Amino acid sequence: NAGVTQTPKFRILKIGQSMTLQCTQDMNHNYMYWYRQDPGMGLKLIYYSVGAGITDKGEVPNGYNVSRSTTEDFPLRLELAAPSQTSVYFCASSFPTGANEKLFFGSGTQLSVL
Amino acid sequence: LAKTTQPISMDSYEGQEVNITCSHNNIATNDYITWYQQFPSQGPRFIIQGYKTKVTNEVASLFIPADRKSSTLSLPRVSLSDTAVYYCLVGDAAAGNKLTFGGGTRVLVKP
Numbered sequence: 001n002a003g004v005t006q007t008p009k010f011r012i013l014k015i016g017q018s019m020t021l022q023c024t025q026d027m028n029h030n031y032m033y034w035y036r037q038d039p040g041m042g043l044k045l046i047y048y049s050v051g052a053g054i055t056d057k058g059e060v061p062n063g064y065n066v067s068r069s070t071t072e073d074f075p076l077r078l079e080l081a082a083p084s085q086t087s088v089y090f091c092a093s094s095f096p097t098g099a100n101e102k103l104f105f106g107s108g109t110q111l112s113v114l
Numbered sequence: 115l116a117k118t119t120q121p122i123s124m125d126s127y128e129g130q131e132v133n134i135t136c137s138h139n140n141i142a143t144n145d146y147i148t149w150y151q152q153f154p155s156q157g158p159r160f161i162i163q164g165y166k167t168k169v170t171n172e173v174a175s176l177f178i179p180a181d182r183k184s185s186t187l188s189l190p191r192v193s194l195s196d197t198a199v200y201y202c203l204v205g206d207a208a209a210g211n212k213l214t215f216g217g218g219t220r221v222l223v224k225p
Contacts, residue, residue: 004157033213042201043158043215059214090157101205101213102148105157 002026006091006106013081013113021076021109023091031094032074033103034058034066036087043090049074081113118202123220132189134219136202139183147178147185150201152218158201162187189221197223 007022025032030051035043035058045058049068063085065077074093078085088110092103119137126132138147146165150158162169164176164185175188189196199218 035215042217045214048213092157101146102160102163103150103158103213105159108155108157 004091004093004104004106006089006109008109009107010110011112013078013111015081015083015113017081017113018077018079019081019111021078021089021091021111023074023076023106024072025074025091025093025104026072027093027095027104028071029093029095029104030071031101032068033092033094034064034074034076035090035092036060036085037090037108038087046076046089078111083113085111086113087111117214118204118216120200120202120216120219122217123222125222125224126192127224128193129191132192132196132221132223134187134189134200134202134221135184136187136216137184138202138204141182141204144205146205147176147182148203148205149174149176149187150203150215152199152201158215161200192221192223194223194225197221 004025033048034046037043044060046064047066049055052068052071055066068074088108090108091106094101094103148163149161151161152158162174162176164178166178169176177186199220201215201218
């Protein structure tokens with residue numbers, strides 16, 4: 001099993017550019033998440049999805065958009081990139097039973113906006 | 115949302131036991147407590163999960179008192195490779211599975 005796969009691993013953007021961070025999982029998990037982690041800090045939830053066609057905002061959604069057209073894929077879109085979006089982005093998935101959730105994380109995308 | 119509070123950092127030495135306590139005063143009845151480990155440049159990795167009393171696996175033990183307002187992750191006989199950041203999460207299904215991480219505890223194991 002590949003688990004949670006994120007692409008690209010690294011990316012440098014210029015201010016104002018746009019890009020899509022890809023995330024796919026092969027575990028048939030219903031729930032998927034996007035987090036960002038600034039240097040030396042904890043993870044902040046950007047968006048999450050409880051199933052195909054359903055998404056909701058997390059703690060820090062501004063400047064980002066998501067879609068969930070399939071169970072497997074949960075891309076994160078950055079429009080008009082800003083230096084404040086320089087961070088490491090992690091995608092995660094889970095198959096919870098009630099509140100008993102266990103997150104599986106991808107290896108991350110390191111993004112620099114210059 | 116059930117917020118968590120952990121110490122920012124802890125130092126230890128190889129072979130010692132490390133105990134990290136997490137406070138979660140407003141934990142909900144159905145919430146589970148889950149701990150993750152994160153190495154530099156990697157995503158967090160599940161360590162252990164529990165609801166009450168004590169849970170043990172091959173990596174760690176988790177102690178949860180009867181009031182469930184705190185929990186303690188115990189790492190027995192740590193090695194240098196246990197140097198990492200440890201996060202305590204409290205599941206909040208009522209908030210639509212909006213799992214949020216606190217700042218974590220940086221554990222440094224010294225030789």
